[in-house]
Amino acid sequence: ETGVTQTPRHLVMGMTNKKSLKCEQHLGHNAMYWYKQSAKKPLELMFVYSLEERVENNSVPSRFSPECPNSSHLFLHLHTLQPEDSALYLCASSQQASGPHNEQFFGPGTRLTVL
Amino acid sequence: AQSVAQPEDQVNVAEGNPLTVKCTYSVSGNPYLFWYVQYPNRGLQFLLKYITGDNLVKGSYGFEAEFNKSQTSFHLKKPSALVSDSALYFCAVREGSGGSYIPTFGRGTSLIVHP
Numbered sequence: 001e002t003g004v005t006q007t008p009r010h011l012v013m014g015m016t017n018k019k020s021l022k023c024e025q026h027l028g029h030n031a032m033y034w035y036k037q038s039a040k041k042p043l044e045l046m047f048v049y050s051l052e053e054r055v056e057n058n059s060v061p062s063r064f065s066p067e068c069p070n071s072s073h074l075f076l077h078l079h080t081l082q083p084e085d086s087a088l089y090l091c092a093s094s095q096q097a098s099g100p101h102n103e104q105f106f107g108p109g110t111r112l113t114v115l
Numbered sequence: 116a117q118s119v120a121q122p123e124d125q126v127n128v129a130e131g132n133p134l135t136v137k138c139t140y141s142v143s144g145n146p147y148l149f150w151y152v153q154y155p156n157r158g159l160q161f162l163l164k165y166i167t168g169d170n171l172v173k174g175s176y177g178f179e180a181e182f183n184k185s186q187t188s189f190h191l192k193k194p195s196a197l198v199s200d201s202a203l204y205f206c207a208v209r210e211g212s213g214g215s216y217i218p219t220f221g222r223g224t225s226l227i228v229h230p
Binding site: 004006041042043045048056090091092097098099100102103104105106107108109 | 147149151156157158159160161164166167205209211216217218220221222223
């Protein structure tokens with residue numbers, strides 16, 4: 001679809017579980033992002049990485065923990081989530097974090113349901 | 116601070132008719148403006164962007180957008196709508212050089228094209 005892949009596509013977990021979301025981009029981009037998309041709400045930026053360094057953290061609860069081991073991979077580690085965390089989690093990448101060429105390319109998302 | 120507004124939750128248009136999806140923005144300096152489309156169960160796809168230059172920007176799938184500085188608008192247009200254009204459309208804005216490099220997304224407008 002876009003050169004950004006996400007796994008798994010669907011995830012159901014209990015509040016005491018620990019799981020991880022994976023994102024991989026094949027576009028040679030330097031910036032990667034995690035977004036949360038909930039019904040009837042604007043897209044919420046969670047984390048931004050530029051050249052594997054976290055450059056933005058939008059007051060996200062500590063039960064969400066990102067990891068960027070290299071410029072092609074991004075993880076979101078989840079633990080002790082709440083039912084209100086159920087949403088579509090989107091990963092995106094862009095050529096650069098700043099400058100005019102930071103249009104984002106999104107993965108298909110992981111549909112997360114917390115029971 | 117930057118913000119973007121999409122005043123219509125839903126736009127309905129008949130196939131073959133022209134379509135417009137509205138977007139207005141607010142930034143301190145010069146804006147970088149983006150349009151994205153999201154089909155069901157998919158991530159967002161980049162359609163087009165305005166950085167500088169011609170006010171009329173052409174993008175993917177026959178879409179175009181017109182930057183109007185005086186009205187702080189960046190409306191998305193297409194001369195002849197297709198049923199397959201039915202999707203959720205997002206406008207995004209960020210400040211140009213010197214400003215925040217993180218885009219702000221609108222709430223989205225659902226476009227429904229009737230056969």
